[in-house]
Amino acid sequence: MKPSVSSLYQAVELQQEIPPLLIGERANSNGSKKFRELLLEDDYQACLKIALDQEPKGAHIIDLCTAYAGRDELKDLTTLVQMCAKSLKAPLMIDSTTPECIEACLKLYPGRAIINSINLEDGGINIRRVCKAAKKYGAAVVALTIDENGMAMTADEKVAIAKAIHDIAVDECGLRPSDILFDCLTFTVGSGDEKLRDAAIQTIDGIRRIKEELPGCLTVLGLSNISFGLPPKARRVLNSVFLHEAVNGGLDAAIVDAAKIIPLARISEEDKLVCLDLLYDRNRDEEKNPLMRLIDYFSDKADSDDDDSTTETLFPEEQLFKQLVNGDKDGLEDLLSILRERHAPLEIINQILVPAMRHVGELFGKGEILLPFVLQSAEVMKASVTRLEPFMEKNDVSNATRVLLATVQGDVHDIGKNLVDIILSNNGYKVYNIGIKVPVETIIQKAIEYDVDVIGLSGLLVKSAIAMQESMSQYRDAGLDIPILLGGAALTPKFVAESCAPNYPGPVVYCADAFAGLKAVREHEEGSLVSTVYNDVTAIQALKPGIKDSSIDKTHPVPTAPFTGQKYVVDVDPEKLFPYINKQALFRGRWGYRRGKMSAEEYQQLIETKAQPIYEELQHRTLAEKLISPKVTYGYFPCYSEGNSLFVEADNTLHHFSFPRQAEAPHLCIADYFKTREEGGDIAGFFLVTIGDRMGLETAKLYQDNAYHDYLMLHGFSVEITDALAEYWHAIMRKDLGIGQGEIPSRGLTCQDYQGSRYAFGYPSCPDLDVHKPLFDFLKPEAIGVSLTENMQMVPEQTTSAIVVHHPQAKYFAV
Incomplete structure (x- = not known):
């Protein structure tokens, strides 16, 4: 199997069929002025966009570095790693020299990342810690040829340090040779320093020898260092020529702005020649050395090629409208500053933002935009209004x-x-x-x-x-x-x-x-609003006595419960719940990813590229951050039915449960599934499950922070994982009763494919929440942190309760 790394979405081979593997370098606080400025403004969304923008320009991997004096690197890096994990198709290179940051990010990242970097600068202390983390989490590592004496300058020094790192990483820490990408380091040939005249030669020779002397290991290079100090036009061409030469020497990967690399076929012979003379320190003469010839040669061709420059062709009003519709907050503050010179803040809101938001609503109504994207647009609206409010008069919003x-x-x-x-x-x-x-x-x-x-x-x-x-x-x-x-x-x-x-x-x-x-x-x-006029065939039904259903078979045997009474379970493994999550209900119902006017293929692509990655990221985050604490109180109790009622014996007390009956045929009622006292009585299961209050606190924080999209995603996930816990425990109880094997239910349209049913209190077949009174009396859920409101609803919200019915004919129904 070829060595690869991966994101949530795809695997990427480290040795590309047509080398090199391109690693985007712009999401780096030390290498990109724009990225650094955005990071200093805490504009993580704009930082993410810089990472995203590199994918369509050819980057296979995205390097992410947030280290900067005065910043909290751990917070910055973990925040952006989580954002990148759910947004980037390209795998991540986690760029940090701090083991704590590296380990924290590896725990969060759902794919196989590359760690950048390790070295022997401290004699081998950090390298052992990082390599052990790489082994534990399955990461690859970039190894710099640096030891206690500093950065290796010659090919001999580069190879010697690489071998010492190899011994620790492979022989001691258990990494495979293919898990290591050696960076032979290159120094600029554009400074005029006589000591660096052969920098390119030593680097290319070091790459070639490492590939020969350390079989299986890979090589990588921070490419743009070679041209540091030169004009932009010269840098672009020199970098491109040097990349070609390094690949010929055995280079597997390059850290570079892929958009700034020119295919060799598009570089003129004259451009190539002047670059090669400098790289290989050749054709020196008394009048001009290779460096001066290159500078003179490109001086007539020099143009502005700033990595951080952008060209905007739309009018600012059009740009703001477009960004709101697209849910894009990048550069919002600058754009609003321009617009404030042309319009009053209230005009910007009423004439640009509100019409744009109204257009989003129209698109939603037509099925051309889905709810998650509506919320991203709402985030842009909220951020815009927040930035405009300080410049508004108090009476601006009074009407x-x-x-x-x-x-x-x-x-x-x-x-x-x-x-x-x-x-x-x-x-x-x-x-x-x-x-x-x-x-x-x-x-x-x-x-x-x-x-x-x-x-x-x-x-x-x-x-x-x-x-x-x-x-x-x-x-x-x-x-x-x-x-x-x-x-x-x-x-x-x-x-x-x-x-x-x-x-x-x-x-x-x-x-x-x-x-x-x-x-x-x-x-x-x-002035056209009127009360709702009835035009539907459904309604809330009262608790009517109805007609008892006579088709329920009462000859079935009553199963033997493993115990009678109540028990607590407080150590449920959260990972066991994921197979029980109803992804169709989550994606379509909770999150709003509905097919609408899309073809089946388009909808499937939407699910694969949008919903599924968010789902997997939330699974990973749930475990990594311990967002749920699943707890259960449950039990089996002797009972008997009488009309629409079920009488349950618990703690030497007879508890009364009254259930509604369907007004129309077949007149079903939950009580019908249990034997009467005259028929010998029966056994009923009850449970109450909760995932705790952490999810509720997290969703509340997202809402307060105006992170509307993430709020919807996490809340929907919390509801469905609570239901998954209920489904999981129902499977446990069916197994206890001998009517199931703990099977995972199918989640199609005919979802019930096992004997028995669980009926959740408050829902269509038993809507009266007053039954929570007797339920709380004998299940005692206060011990697992659950309480009742005055309206008989349970707190935390992510809690559900049910009666477990074993009867073979028991199916879900509504009254």
């Missing part, structure tokens, strides 16, 4: 439509509400987001205090929908008549139209998502 948002009392879920906040606030509206678990009295008080134009209420579960219904008369009695927008998974247009709107004098509007909320606010501004 903006004011919207109050809240998650209703007892409900801890805020992802939907926060997405509405992001979309509205970045479309020019003033949003008061007053949080979760907000009582009706507080909502009324704040609505009056802030003199808002619209109220938006959110809630995930059926209990929250009922709370919205019951609160309508309170808003009416408080004298409010402004529009109220309602959103949440349990709501339907029918429920809002028939159960909520009649009890309130103003418009009551069902909003399926954040953009429906945006549409409703705009309609209010236009």
